[in-house]
Amino acid sequence: MPNYRTRFSQSAGSQRVRAKFFGVGSAGCNIIDGVPFPTVVLSTSSADLARSRAERKVLIGADRLLGVADSSPDLVKQLPSIVGHELFDVFNNTELAFLMCGLGGVSGSLGSRMLCSIARAKGATAIVIAATPFSAESIRRREAATKALAGVLSSSQLVIEFDNDKLSSLAPSLQLHRAFDLLNGIMMRPATDLCAVMSRDDVSSFRQILGESxxxxxxxxxxxxxxxxxxxxxxxxxxxxxxxxxxxxxxxxxxxxxxxxxxxxxxxxxxxxxxxxxxxxxxxxxxxxxxxxxxxxxxxxxxxxx
Ligand SMILES: Nc1nc2c(ncn2[C@@H]2O[C@H](COP(=O)(O)OP(=O)(O)O)[C@@H](O)[C@H]2O)c(=O)[nH]1
Ligand SMILES: [Mg+2]
CATH class of the missing domain: 3.30.1330.20 (Tubulin/FtsZ, C-terminal domain)
Known part of the structure; x- marks a missing residue:
C-alpha cells in the first residue's frame, strides 16, 4: 500500500470544526478544567461536579449508568427517555466530541461509553482520550479498565490511551498530583491541535484516514x-x-x-x-x-x- 497524505486545512474560506469537550468522572473533570472550549462534565459524584468550572454539569446515578452501558441499537432508541433529552441536546451543533476520562472506575468507564452511543446517534464523531490505571492500582480496577477500553473502542471513532504507568518516565520525581497535572495537560494537546487545524469539511477525511484503525x-x-x-x-x-x-x-x-x-x-x-x-x-x-x-x-x- 503506498503512503497517502491528506491535509487538514482550516483556511480562511472554511469553517472551523465545532468541538465540544466532555469531562467524564473524576479524572475527566480534572483534565478539561479551564479549557477554552465548550465544556460539559458528567459524573456519578457530586463532588466532581462541585469542583468543576464546566458550563454544563450532569449528575447521573451509578445504577442508571450500569443500565445503559450496553450500547445495543434498541437501547440507544430508549436512551432519551432513560437519561433525558438534555444529554442528547448537548451534542447539537457539534462535529467532534472529545470524551476525556480515566478508565477503571465507574463514571469514566460507563459514562464515556454511553456518551459515545449518544454522539453516534446525533451524528457527532466521538474521540475518547483516556488514562488507564497504574500497575500499582488494584487488579480489579485494571481489569475494569481493559473491559471499558474494549467498550469505547467499539463505540467511538478513535480512542487515545494514556497509560498512567508511563508517567514515571516523563516525570520520575514528581508527586502524584503534580504528575497528574502534567499528564492532564499532555492529554489535552492532541485535542487542542486537532481543533486548531480541522475545518467542518475535514471530518469525513479524518474518519477515512482512521478507518478501522x-x-x-x-x-x-x-x-x-x-x-x-x-x-x-x-x-x-x-x-x-x-x-x-x-x-x-x-x-x-x-x-x-x-x-x-x-x-x-x-x-x-x-x-x-x-x-x-x-x-x-x-x-x-x-x-x-x-x-x-x-x-x-x-x-x-x-x-x-x-
Ligand atoms: N491522568 C489522570 N488520571 C487520573 C486522574 N485521576 C484519576 N486518574 C486515573 O483514572 C482512573 C479512574 O479514576 P476516576 O476518574 O476517579 O474514576 P471515576 O471517577 O469513577 O470515573 C484511576 O484508576 C486513575 O488511574 C487525573 O487527574 N489524571
Ligand atoms: Mg471518581
Missing part, C-alpha cells in the same frame, strides 16, 4: 535550533506511549505548529515520518502558535487496529 497513542515533540525538525520528530517518535512495534501503525495524524509555520519544515517532517512509518495513511495540518517562540511542536497520533 481506532486505537491511538500519542507522542509530543518539541525542537529548537538548527536541527529543530529532526529533534521534534525524534522526540515525538520516542514517546513512552509508542512502546509497541511501529510496523503495526496504519494511520497517523500529525500537527505541526510554530510561531511562523514554514512549508519546507512541514515537508521535512512528513518525509521523516513516512521513512519511519512506511505504508500509513497520514493526515496532517499546521497552524501558527506565537507562544512557541523559536521552537516548533509536533503532535503525533499513531493509530492501529486493536
Amino acid at each position: 481506532s486505537y491511538g497513542r500519542f507522542g509530543l515533540g518539541l525542537g529548537r535550533g538548527d536541527e529543530r525538525v529532526d529533534r521534534a520528530v525524534a522526540e515525538a517518535l520516542s514517546s513512552p506511549w509508542f512502546d509497541y512495534d511501529l510496523k503495526e501503525v496504519s494511520a497517523a495524524i500529525a500537527v505541526y505548529s510554530a510561531a511562523d509555520p514554514w512549508d519546507k519544515e512541514v515537508e521535512k517532517i512528513l518525509s521523516l515520518l513516512e521513512e519511519r512509518l512506511p505504508d500509513i495513511r497520514l493526515g496532517w495540518g499546521s497552524y501558527a502558535d506565537t507562544s512557541l517562540g523559536d521552537r516548533i511542536r509536533l503532535s503525533l497520533i499513531l493509530c492501529k487496529k486493536r
Whole structure:
C-alpha cells in the first residue's frame, strides 16, 4: 500500500470544526478544567461536579449508568427517555466530541461509553482520550479498565490511551498530583491541535484516514535550533506511549505548529515520518502558535487496529 497524505486545512474560506469537550468522572473533570472550549462534565459524584468550572454539569446515578452501558441499537432508541433529552441536546451543533476520562472506575468507564452511543446517534464523531490505571492500582480496577477500553473502542471513532504507568518516565520525581497535572495537560494537546487545524469539511477525511484503525497513542515533540525538525520528530517518535512495534501503525495524524509555520519544515517532517512509518495513511495540518517562540511542536497520533 503506498503512503497517502491528506491535509487538514482550516483556511480562511472554511469553517472551523465545532468541538465540544466532555469531562467524564473524576479524572475527566480534572483534565478539561479551564479549557477554552465548550465544556460539559458528567459524573456519578457530586463532588466532581462541585469542583468543576464546566458550563454544563450532569449528575447521573451509578445504577442508571450500569443500565445503559450496553450500547445495543434498541437501547440507544430508549436512551432519551432513560437519561433525558438534555444529554442528547448537548451534542447539537457539534462535529467532534472529545470524551476525556480515566478508565477503571465507574463514571469514566460507563459514562464515556454511553456518551459515545449518544454522539453516534446525533451524528457527532466521538474521540475518547483516556488514562488507564497504574500497575500499582488494584487488579480489579485494571481489569475494569481493559473491559471499558474494549467498550469505547467499539463505540467511538478513535480512542487515545494514556497509560498512567508511563508517567514515571516523563516525570520520575514528581508527586502524584503534580504528575497528574502534567499528564492532564499532555492529554489535552492532541485535542487542542486537532481543533486548531480541522475545518467542518475535514471530518469525513479524518474518519477515512482512521478507518478501522481506532486505537491511538500519542507522542509530543518539541525542537529548537538548527536541527529543530529532526529533534521534534525524534522526540515525538520516542514517546513512552509508542512502546509497541511501529510496523503495526496504519494511520497517523500529525500537527505541526510554530510561531511562523514554514512549508519546507512541514515537508521535512512528513518525509521523516513516512521513512519511519512506511505504508500509513497520514493526515496532517499546521497552524501558527506565537507562544512557541523559536521552537516548533509536533503532535503525533499513531493509530492501529486493536
Ligand atoms: N491522568 C489522570 N488520571 C487520573 C486522574 N485521576 C484519576 N486518574 C486515573 O483514572 C482512573 C479512574 O479514576 P476516576 O476518574 O476517579 O474514576 P471515576 O471517577 O469513577 O470515573 C484511576 O484508576 C486513575 O488511574 C487525573 O487527574 N489524571
Ligand atoms: Mg471518581
